[in-house]
Amino acid sequence: KAGVTQTPRYLIKTRGQQVTLSCSPISGHRSVSWYQQTPGQGLQFLFEYFSETQRNKGNFPGRFSGRQFSNSRSEMNVSTLELGDSALYLCASSITYNSPLHFGNGTRLTVT
């Protein structure tokens, strides 16, 4: 079975721009979660989707949004990028909530 795939792997953007990150979960997994990882804050939960519905949202500003498609693939969008948004963005899928997470290798976003 293919693992969780995240694209792109690396991204460099300028302040004020917006960015869209993509995640393809493991086949059969209906839950997709997004996390932001920085050296100072560690892994911070962004949001979780199940069957195209956002079930949970972390404490991030409204500039961070996401969606899930009928095939369980998910995207997250960050608008009006700030320097502090530079981080590793990780997507994880699971069969259902409360199941172990299977992470992709992330998208490294650098905002200049």
Added chain:
Amino acid sequence: SQKIEQNSEALNIQEGKTATLTCNYTNYSPAYLQWYRQDPGRGPVFLLLIRENEKEKRKERLKVTFDTTLKQSLFHITASQPADSATYLCALPDPGNTGKLIFGQGTTLQVKP
């Protein structure tokens, strides 16, 4: 709010020894606890899940304990190898049973040959 504490200092041990990592939590009693391994530049990889009614769980050279009285989990790697060098993260479910997983900051393990 839920707080998870892992040793922030790196743990350096000699090959062949047992590595023991600690995860302490406060403010509630989780139904389970998970451990993940993360290598530089890669996403975390799930290792073990232990439930509140399980005192101990093993998988090959890995052993996890869960003491709900002390609010602590210990993660042991026996006969450690340089390939075990990585950051190890513990994670607990959000107290609101939302399905959200909260991660500790992780402990970096360095196994020297």
